[in-house]
Each structure stands twice: as structure tokens, then as C-alpha cells.
Amino acid sequence: MSWQALISLTGVALWFGMIGLLAQSFAQESGTANALVGNVFVMTNSTNPIRGNEIAMYGRKADGSLVIQGYFPTRGLGSGPAPTSTTLGAPLSVAADGIGSQHSLILNKNHRCLFAVNAGSNTVTAFQVHAGIGLRLINTVNSGGVFPASLAVQNQVLYVLNTGLSGTLMGFTVSSDCGLAPLAGGRQDLAVFTASSPEPKPNDILTTPAQVAFTPKGDKLVISVKGGPAANDDGRVVVFNLTSQGRIAGEGTATHFSAAEKTGGAFGFDFSARGDLIITHVGSFTVSSFTIASNNTLRANGSPLSTGFPFPCWIARSGSYAYLAHFGELPGQGQINGPGTISTVVIAEDGTLSPLKVQGATVTFTSAINANHAIDIAVVAGQDGHSFLYAVQPRLGRVGAWLINADGSLKDLGTFPGLTPGVNPDAPETLQFRERCFLAKKPASACVFGSAQGIAGF
Template identity: 35%
Template sequence: MPSSNVRKTRPGRAARATAVGAAAVAAAAVLAAPAASAATPRHATARDSAPVFVQSDNTTANTVVAYHRNPDGSLDRRGVYATGGRGGVLDGSVVDHLASQGSLGYDREHRLLYAVNAGSDTVTVFAVRGDRLRRLQVLPSGGDFPVSVAAHGDQVYVLNARGGGSVQGYVWNGGRLVQAPGRHRDLRLTVASPEFTHTPGQVGFTPDGSQLIVTTKAAANTIDVFPLTPSGAPAAHPVVTSTPDAVPFGFAFDRAGRLQVTEAGPNAVATFAVHRDGTLRRLGQVATGQMATCWVVSTGGHLYASNAGSATLSGYRVEPRGPLTSLGTTPTHDGTVDAAASSDGRDVYVQTGAQGIVDEFRVGHDGSLTRIGSVTVPGAVGGEGIAAG
């Protein structure tokens, strides 16, 4: 198990271009839509409980496809919504053009959906009404090639991948999302090839919203934690945890509040405790035995890691204490990438990039997955970004 060394700063941000290996290789001024009364965040109701949204990342015109989730977990397409931006493709990517997790973010409480437009350096805000969307705003991402977005309360952060990487913060003000210039932080990652393994992978909040987390993949092999002020502004510099050769990619928090990170280098899921000062303590690591373990979704007492190179999901039971318990693997269509779980924990939906298919699974009480069926998302070959209500 690789050791994790914590340091408070990254002098010069000099990172070596780590050889990731075959496992990892297998693996967007406000441009507003018409103002709407729905622009102010609102609380969800029962009628909002069943949508699934999938981003195409189409390079001509990015779209979000809305699906209705039926009682049996199957999906029916309800509409295709233009984001007002373009998708993008990182050099070297095949089934995962953004090489990221969380490029589509759903704020269930406030009925808002955020989509990154990597090819036009923008982020789109939609109002959600059941399984229907209404575009509210298109804003600059504050950097080059946005790949991940996260929301907590009235705070939103976008992760930009190119040019060494950056995070950009936004706040809700008067019913509109506003870019906050003082909440931009450059990551200063070394630019290296191939892009899809040497760009940051995900941005996300800790469950209490007090810290912002960024994974850097092979660009630096680190997990960066920005402590946030009570108003939501990030610290000037992150607390940096080094994970040598691990290629930290996607992450999710389990129900115990532990950070679960996919490591594309060893093809594993690593468990960390996040301390209040931003330091991380490694609690364990479980190898998947698969190829290109890059994405992870948490639901109830279970985790599912996506293995793009093996076309499988690796399932785990989350113990209250102790290591993850393997539940085995489940086959998917080729190019297993981003995944989402329904809010009731009954269903898991997995994007597969080779043909732009979403596979549907019912979650058993023991965490086992039973295939329901699949849907083909229009124009979504290589696309990433999925969210479920």
C-alpha cells in the first residue's frame, strides 16, 4: 500500500510526468437565457424524485438528455436540452473525452443542474422541474476546458483542466449565479502528455461544505484540499496529500463521511479520513483486479467503481469500521465511465463511452447488481456526465 505524505504547500508545483501504464491509458460576461422566476433555488418536491440526466459532451453542440425513471428502474427519454455550449475532447482519450468525474452536477435540494461545456469554456445552469429542464444561464468557467462541477448550499465550484488547471467559485445572488473573482485558484500543475491522464480529475465538497477537494491524476499524483472560509472562499493554497504513482481520479464520500478515491495507477479504491485542517489519513486500499479504475459512486452502504478498461463495475460493502468488503464485479457495455445512483438507493446508472450507452441496474439488499436494461444516449459516444434524482 503506497504511503501518503502530507505537506502544506507545493513549492513551484513541480510534478513529474508519471508513467501511468496500460490500465490508465485504457481508460467550457454572463450569456444568460431569458430570465425566469425559477432562477432562485427552491426546495425539491416528490415530483422531482425520479429524473436521470446524461450529458452528451457533443463537440458541435453539447446537450443534456433527460430521462424519467420508472418504478422498475428502467429509463424513458423525456427530452434533449441544449446547454448553449460545446463539448470537448482531451488528447489521448477514447471512451472518456473529459477524463473526469462530476461534469454534470445535480443539486437535488434546490432543483438545479450544472453542466460543463469543455469546448467553449463555460458552465450552464438549468432549472429542474421533474424530468424537464429550463436553461437559466451560461457563464464563463474562469479557465480552460472545464471538466467537473460541484455545488453545496449557495456555493458552486468548477474545475478547469488545461493550462495547469484551476478552480473557479460562484455564488447565488439575487436569484442568479455570479462568478466570484476572489474565488479563483490556479493549481499550477505541470502540463504533460497524454492530456487525459495528466489533467485534474474532479472537484467536490466535503459533506459539511467546509472544504473543497481536487484530485490531480498523474499530473501530480496528489489530492488537494482547500479549506473554505465561512463565506465559502478557498484558502490561498491547498493542503496537499501526495499519493505516489496512484493517479487519484474520482472520489465519493461514504455514509460514514470517509473519502473513497479511485486510483488508476494500481487500479484500486483507497479510503481516507479528512481532518479539519485539510490533511488526509489513509485508512486502507482495496485492489479491484480490473483495468482503468477511475470513477466511483456511493449509495447507502455500498460503493461501485467503474473500470473502463475491463468494462466492469467493482462493488463493495462499506463497513462501519474497517476495510471495504468486495462484492465482486458486474459486466457493462464497453468503456465503463461515470455513474450515478438514485436518491432512494434502489438503482445505479452507468455511462459507457464506447457506444454512448447507459446501463441500468437494480441494487439488491446485499449490494448485488441486477441488470434492468440500457438506453443509447444520442450523440454521446465518449461522453461523460450523469446525475440521478
């Protein structure tokens, strides 16, 4: 027997042995107050040369609390912390936002498949989900571009948004066992829509594309672009038509944004119940609502709504409420890095937005550490009609959890450990961190810290 075959058989044996042990543990907790009823997944986004990027798997209890269950390697590298940015002038640390995107980790509709980007190795990993038990890696494939950052899945088609260099979209077919294979004719160059700052390589995350998603009907693909360093480049949303097989049909249609109109920067987005596009404007501290017209342009539903907090990036919807995760103040030389915040907006039936004005509509990530940023967020539906909101807190290496009340307000459920705490963005050496961890021959001290990003659950 060859050593390759022996290793393969050993891996299978270890997998089934682990499944048996976890299943026994899961069964012991069933029927108790501590019963696990779902899972939440967070990507470590690590560049550790031995362990690489991993998925931290949490068991979710009925009350929304989390317990770590295990770590599952992707066979790829994450991005690590983001280097200090000079795009806005003075050096600004954005270390906590290593990828600069939304939906770098996603589940398919039936929660059987989990997909993760490996931004540092230009690959995407597909897992099978065994609820309450573990993840089984199916395959890791080339992303079809540089620095994969966001994923979208609909039925048997997955698209990856590569944000490095000029940017590309790459389509894949999803097999019945969750495996990925390139979709013929599924690659789209985005050079005409992107103008990202090339430094630090493979691009400064403050200017790159941020998200890709299918529309609710699945007939269009949407991407957001934050905007380049050139004057008056304040970002855009691009809409592509799709064929019935999920391939991109024709050229994309871009709607450009303007800081003067309070729509500077396009970051995270979600869709309302009637299909309106609700998008955060990271450069203007606003959120706005648009209807996608038949010609793929965007028609505004009312005026942009000021969020009242700096750098709204990530968004997740629950019914008629949208929750926005604000990164917090960017630190510079001699500044104190402000904490992250989650705010809540109400989506009216006509698509217009208004702030939720009840106690608990806003939460601030207070801690002994000033730089307790908010990163990705996810809404997870519970079994009893309740829903929960989860957010990555990379500076602390924890996941924050809130119960979503009937009036849209949030009840704090605490934070849960399991991730490596992140680099201190206020440290003087962090402002000298100018090269990506996975590209550096002599990695900076920041590279040994965590940079968790990407969250999904059920």
C-alpha cells in the first residue's frame, strides 16, 4: 500500500472516529437545558504556516449562547490582519478588517454546505456540514483570481468575488456532496468597474470590491465596489443578468455613488422582503435603499439615512429590521481607536428607511480594550420564533450574541471565546505594518495575531 493511500485511509478513520465521539457528546446534551439546536461558524482567517486558515465551529443552544466544538482546516491561508492604509493620507490601521468584505464565509440554503475563502492562497474551500457534529472538507479549488473575498451561492451555482488586482468574478457548480468545479463560461473580468489602490499588494482594502450576492429571484448577480483613490471615485454597485444556468449574460450595469449626495463608498448589502437593495455607505456613514430597475440601474427609495456612527460596513436583515455593524473609528498616530457599534434601521413597506427609536436599538462594544471593533454579523433564526444576531469581535477573539426582540431591539447575551485575539491597532508598530502577512518574507509581529472574519449559522 502506498503512503498516500495510507494517509488517506487514516484521515477517513480519524474523521469517522471524530464523528462518533462528537455524536456521543451531542446525544448526551440532547434533551437538557444545554441541548445544542444549531451551529455558528467563524473563519479564523489565519496565515499560520502550520494550521493555516480554519473554521471555528460553535454549537448554538436554544437560548442563543455558544460553545466551541472544534476547528476545521481549510487547507488554505487566510489574509491575516490588514496592513496599515495610507489611502486617506495619514497612516491608518485597519488591521482588524483583514479581508474588507461581507460574506467571506457562507452556508447554502439548506445548511448542508459551507464555503470559505482563503484570501492568502487564492482558493475556496467547500465543506459538508454535519449539524452538531463537525465539518467534512470536500475540496479546495483555485478561486480563478487573486484575493478571494466574498461568496454567493444559489441552488447549484456559487460565485466568488476576487478583489485583488483588477478584480474578477468566478463561477462554480456545486455538486450534491457540496464539491466545487469551475462553471464553463463563468469567469468575468471586473477591470472596467474597479480602480483599487494597488498598495499594499494585492490592493488596499479601503478601495476594493466588498460583496457579491444573488438577487432573491436568482436571476441577477450584484457586486459592491467601495471606490478607488481617484478624485470623485465614490464607489458603485454593478448588476449582471444571469442565464437560467447561472452564467453571466452580457455586460454589467453600474450605478455610481457620490459623497456629495451622502452615498460615498459601497460596502455591505442585503435585500428586503420585497427585494429592495439595502446598502451601507462606508464613506458617508449612511445606509440607503434602492429598487433594481429592469435595465439593472438602481432607483432610490427615499434619501440616504445617516447611521450616526462611523464606518457602517456590514448588514444583516431580520424581518423589517436591518442591523448595521460599524467598524468604529480608524486609529492614527496618537489617536484612540473607538469601539464598534451595531445600530438598527426599520425597512418600511415602500422600501424607505428610518432609525429604530427604542431602547436597545443600538449597542456599543464596550470593554477594557478601546479597539473592540465590530466586523461581520449574521442573523440566525431560532426554533421558537426568536432570532439571534451574532457578530465577530476580532480584537477580543470572541463572538458577540444578542436576542432580537419582537420590537427589533437587541438583548445582550454576552460574548463567547474561541478565536485568537487580534493585533492592537493603536500600537506604534502596527502603524509600521505595511505588507501582507502571506506575502512578507519576514512577517511583521502583527502576523502572529488573529484576524477572524466571516460568520454564518443556523
